[in-house]
Amino acid sequence: MKENFLVGQSGGPSPVINASLYGIIDEAQKTGSAVYGMINGIEGFLDGHFMDTAELYRSPSFRMLPNTPSSYLGSCRYKLPKDLNSEVYRKVFNRFDELKIGTFIYIGGNDSMDTVNKLNCYARASGIDIKIIGVPKTIDNDLMLTDHTPGFGSAAKYVACSMRELTLDVDAYFKPSIVIVEVMGRHAGWLTAAASLAPKYADDNPCLIYLPELTFSVEKFLDDINTKLKEKTSVIVAISEGIRLANGRLLCEDENTAVDAFGHKSLSGSAKILERISKDKFAVKCRAIELSLLQRSSAVHASGVDVEEAVLAGRFGVQKALDGNSGKMVAFQRKKGAKYEIECALEDVGVICNMEKTIPHDWIIKDGTFVSKEYADYAAPLLEGEPSLVYEHGLPMFCYRDRR
Amino acid sequence: MKENFLVGQSGGPSPVINASLYGIIDEAQKTGSAVYGMINGIEGFLDGHFMDTAELYRSPSFRMLPNTPSSYLGSCRYKLPKDLNSEVYRKVFNRFDELKIGTFIYIGGNDSMDTVNKLNCYARASGIDIKIIGVPKTIDNDLMLTDHTPGFGSAAKYVACSMRELTLDVDAYFKPSIVIVEVMGRHAGWLTAAASLAPKYADDNPCLIYLPELTFSVEKFLDDINTKLKEKTSVIVAISEGIRLANGRLLCEDENTAVDAFGHKSLSGSAKILERISKDKFAVKCRAIELSLLQRSSAVHASGVDVEEAVLAGRFGVQKALDGNSGKMVAFQRKKGAKYEIECALEDVGVICNMEKTIPHDWIIKDGTFVSKEYADYAAPLLEGEPSLVYEHGLPMFCYRDRR
Numbered sequence: 001m002k003e004n005f006l007v008g009q010s011g012g013p014s015p016v017i018n019a020s021l022y023g024i025i026d027e028a029q030k031t032g033s034a035v036y037g038m039i040n041g042i043e044g045f046l047d048g049h050f051m052d053t054a055e056l057y058r059s060p061s062f063r064m065l066p067n068t069p070s071s072y073l074g075s076c077r078y079k080l081p082k083d084l085n086s087e088v089y090r091k092v093f094n095r096f097d098e099l100k101i102g103t104f105i106y107i108g109g110n111d112s113m114d115t116v117n118k119l120n121c122y123a124r125a126s127g128i129d130i131k132i133i134g135v136p137k138t139i140d141n142d143l144m145l146t147d148h149t150p151g152f153g154s155a156a157k158y159v160a161c162s163m164r165e166l167t168l169d170v171d172a173y174f175k176p177s178i179v180i181v182e183v184m185g186r187h188a189g190w191l192t193a194a195a196s197l198a199p200k201y202a203d204d205n206p207c208l209i210y211l212p213e214l215t216f217s218v219e220k221f222l223d224d225i226n227t228k229l230k231e232k233t234s235v236i237v238a239i240s241e242g243i244r245l246a247n248g249r250l251l252c253e254d255e256n257t258a259v260d261a262f263g264h265k266s267l268s269g270s271a272k273i274l275e276r277i278s279k280d281k282f283a284v285k286c287r288a289i290e291l292s293l294l295q296r297s298s299a300v301h302a303s304g305v306d307v308e309e310a311v312l313a314g315r316f317g318v319q320k321a322l323d324g325n326s327g328k329m330v331a332f333q334r335k336k337g338a339k340y341e342i343e344c345a346l347e348d349v350g351v352i353c354n355m356e357k358t359i360p361h362d363w364i365i366k367d368g369t370f371v372s373k374e375y376a377d378y379a380a381p382l383l384e385g386e387p388s389l390v391y392e393h394g395l396p397m398f399c400y401r402d403r404r
Numbered sequence: 405m406k407e408n409f410l411v412g413q414s415g416g417p418s419p420v421i422n423a424s425l426y427g428i429i430d431e432a433q434k435t436g437s438a439v440y441g442m443i444n445g446i447e448g449f450l451d452g453h454f455m456d457t458a459e460l461y462r463s464p465s466f467r468m469l470p471n472t473p474s475s476y477l478g479s480c481r482y483k484l485p486k487d488l489n490s491e492v493y494r495k496v497f498n499r500f501d502e503l504k505i506g507t508f509i510y511i512g513g514n515d516s517m518d519t520v521n522k523l524n525c526y527a528r529a530s531g532i533d534i535k536i537i538g539v540p541k542t543i544d545n546d547l548m549l550t551d552h553t554p555g556f557g558s559a560a561k562y563v564a565c566s567m568r569e570l571t572l573d574v575d576a577y578f579k580p581s582i583v584i585v586e587v588m589g590r591h592a593g594w595l596t597a598a599a600s601l602a603p604k605y606a607d608d609n610p611c612l613i614y615l616p617e618l619t620f621s622v623e624k625f626l627d628d629i630n631t632k633l634k635e636k637t638s639v640i641v642a643i644s645e646g647i648r649l650a651n652g653r654l655l656c657e658d659e660n661t662a663v664d665a666f667g668h669k670s671l672s673g674s675a676k677i678l679e680r681i682s683k684d685k686f687a688v689k690c691r692a693i694e695l696s697l698l699q700r701s702s703a704v705h706a707s708g709v710d711v712e713e714a715v716l717a718g719r720f721g722v723q724k725a726l727d728g729n730s731g732k733m734v735a736f737q738r739k740k741g742a743k744y745e746i747e748c749a750l751e752d753v754g755v756i757c758n759m760e761k762t763i764p765h766d767w768i769i770k771d772g773t774f775v776s777k778e779y780a781d782y783a784a785p786l787l788e789g790e791p792s793l794v795y796e797h798g799l800p801m802f803c804y805r806d807r808r
Contacts, residue, residue, distance in 0.1 A: 009576075013572070013573045069573065070576045075576040075577060076577070076578070160799055161799055161800060166698065168802065169697050173480070173481075174480070198799070201804065289696045292691075293573050293574070294698075297570060297572060297573035381797075383799065384797060393787060394557075394561050394784070394790075395602070395787065398568070400604060
C-alpha cells in the first residue's frame with residue numbers, strides 16, 4: 001500500500017517555511033509511515049535527491065527546526081510544463097511510486113501551487129491514487145483565498161522593526177536627509193506597507209510609502225519629498241522593489257534585466273535610482289538602503305504568531321490529506337470579532353495558483369503615499385509574539401541538514 | 405558652586421550609546437544636582453540646544469533607554485578648531501558657566517575623544533574648574549587603550565547573526581552563486597571580522613573575509629573566489645567598506661567621493677563594484693548586500709553584555725569625575741583567566757584621540773582571507789546575552805525624546 005509521505009519546499013526562503021516543514025514531519029511521523037523530504041524541491045527530486053526524515057525527527061535539533069530560517073530541504077525555482085504528456089510527469093510519478101508515496105505536500109508560493117495543481121491534474125487524469133496538498137509560504141502575502149500567508153507576518157515584522165530602528169538612527173542628525181528603503185514585493189505591496197506600522201508619533205518616519213499597486217511617477221515622488229522636506233528634517237521613504245512607471249516598465253528595468261526560470265525579472269536597484277535622482281534634485285544627504293535577503297531570512301525577527309500558524313498549516317495539510325483531500329491548499333480564515341483568531345480551511349489550488357492578491361486600492365491613502373488604518377488592523381496581529389530561539393555564545397542556533 | 409552635569413552624544417549612532425547615557429543620567433541624578441543633555445552634541449549645544457533630563461529620569465520610559473538604539477540626545481559630526489584661542493571655546497565655556505556645569509561627559513568615538521581632549525586642554529590652560537570625561541562608543545572598536553568599545557559587541561552580533569542567516573538563505577539553492585556582504589569599518593576590520601563567528605561546520609559560509617588592514621587586490625579576490633567555487637556551491641564573502649588597493653585608494657573611491665565634516669570620505673559601494681567584476685568573470689549569480697545602517701542601529705540584535713557594560717562605563721565616568729578626574733576616557737580592562745570579566749579604568753584621552761587600533765596582522769590568516777581563533781576568543785564573549793526589550797504589537801518599544 002502506498003502510505004508514505006513526501007514533503008518539499010520551493011521558491012524563495014522565508015523565516016517560517018521550516019516551521020511548516022516541522023508541522024508536516026511531526027504530524028506525518030505519528031502515522032508510523034516513512035516521511036521523505038525532497039532535496040531542492042521538485043527539481044532536485046527529479047534528479048533523485050531526497051532524504052528520509054526519521055533521523056531528523058529523532059534528533060534533538062528537530063525542535064530548533066521551526067525557528068530555523070530558509071529552506072531546510074533546499075529550494076528550487078522550477079516550472080512544470082503545461083503539457084501533461086511531457087516525460088517529466090512520468091518521471092516524477094515513477095519516483096513517487098518507488099517510494100510508495102501516498103501523500104505529497106509542497107510548501108511554497110504561487111509558483112509552487114502551480115506545481116501542486118499540475119501534479120494533481122496529472123494524478124487525477126491518470127487515475128493515480130495520491131493525495132497532493134499545498135501549504136502556503138510567501139513573505140509577499142499575495143496568495144488568493146487565504147487571509148494571509150505564513151512568512152508574511154515575520155517579514156512584515158522585520159520591515160516594521162527595521163524602519164523604526166532606521167528612523168531613530170537617521171533622526172539622530174539634525175541636517176536634512178533623504179533615506180529610501182527598498183522592500184521586496186514584485187506586484188503586491190503587502191510587505192512594503194508594513195513600514196506604516198513603524199511610526200510612533202504624529203509625523204514620525206517613514207512618512208512616504210510607495211506600493212506597486214499604483215503607477216509610480218518620479219515627478220510626483222520628487223514633489224512629495226519636497227513637501228516633506230519643508231515639514232521635517234529627515235524624510236524616510238519605503239518603496240517596493242516592483243514600482244512601475246506609467247509606461248508599464250519597472251523603475252529598475254533598464255538597470256537589471258536578468259530573468260529567472262519563471263520569467264520573473266530579477267529586481268533591485270529602484271532605491272539606488274531614486275537616490276541618484278534625489279541627489280541631483282535636492283542639496284541634501286541621500287541614501288538608498290536595500291533590505292535585501294535579510295527581510296526573508298531573519299529568524300531573530302520572526303513573529304511568534306507566524307511560527308505557530310506555519311506549524312499549524314503543516315499539520316492541517318497532513319491531516320486533510322489523510323482524510324482523502326487532494327488538489328487543495330491549506331488556507332487561513334480569520335474569525336470575526338475584536339480578538340485575532342484564525343482557523344484552517346482547504347481551498348482549491350487550481351484557483352489560487354498563478355493568481356495574485358494585491359492591497360485594496362481604497363486602503364492606499366494620502367495621494368498614494370501611505371496606507372490606511374484598515375491595513376494596520378489587518379497586519380498588526382500577524383507580528384505578535386517573539387520567537388523561542390536557542391542561543392549559543394550570543395548567536396541563534398539553527399537546525400542544519402547534513403550536506404556531506 | 406558649579407556642580408551640575410552635562411552629557412552629550414556624538415558621532416555615528418550605536419545600539420548601546422543610549423545605555424551609556426542611561427548610566428550617566430542615573431548615576432548623576434543620584435547626586436541631586438541638575439543633569440543636562442546637549443541636543444545634537446557640541447554643535448547643537450553651541451546653538452543653545454540642551455535639555456534638563458529630570459523629566460526623562462522620572463518617566464516610565466527611562467527604563468527603555470538602555471535598549472533604545474541611536475542617540476537619544478541627537479548627534480553631530482563637529483570638529484573643534486586646533487587653535488584654543490578660537491571664539492568657539494569661549495562660547496562653549498560661557499554656556500558651561502551659565503548652566504553651572506561642574507562635569508561634562510561626552511559619549512563617542514575617536515573624533516568625540518578629540519573634542520574631550522581639546523575642551524580639557526582649554527579648561528586646564530584657562531584655569532577653569534570643570535571635569536571633562538569621555539565615555540567610549542564605537543561599533544568600529546578602533547579605540548586604543550581599551551580592551552574593546554561599547555557598541556562593538558552588538559554590531560558584531562548583528563554581523564555574525566546576519567551572516568549565519570544569509571548563509572542559510574543562499575545555501576537553499578543548489579545553483580552556484582557569489583554573495584558579497586559589505587560591513588562598516590573605515591580603517592579597522594574588527595566588525596567585518598565578526599563574520600568569522602557565523603560558520604557552524606567545516607567549510608561553512610562565509611568562507612572569505614577581506615579586511616582593511618591588508619591591501620586588497622581584485623585579481624587575488626577573483627582567484628580566491630575561483631578556488632572556492634570549485635569546492636562549494638555558494639561562496640559568501642564579507643568585505644570591509646574600507647578595503648584599499650595597492651595604490652592606496654579605496655576600492656570605492658572613484659564611485660563616491662562625498663566628504664564629511666572630518667574629511668572622511670563617505671564610503672559605500674565596494675560590494676557593488678565587486679559584484680559587477682564577479683559577474684563579468686564568473687557565469688554565476690552574484691549579489692552585493694550592504695548591511696548599511698541596520699548594523700549600527702538594530703536593538704533586536706544588541707548583546708546583553710554590551711548593554712550592561714555600556715551602562716557601567718557611563719556610571720564609572722560619573723563616579724570618576726566626582727573623584728576629581730578630568731581629560732580621561734573610561735576604558736575596559738579584561739581580566740586574565742578563562743572566564744570573561746572586565747573592570748573599568750581611566751586612560752588619558754589625549755593619547756587615545758585620533759589614534760586607531762586595528763586587528764593584529766598575525767590574527768589574519770589563510771592568505772589574508774580569514775581571521776584566526778585568537779579573534780574568536782577575543783570577540784565571542786562580547787556577543788553574549790540577549791537584550792531585555794519591551795514589545796508592543798510585536799514591535800520593540802523605545803524611549804523617544806519629545807521633539808515638539
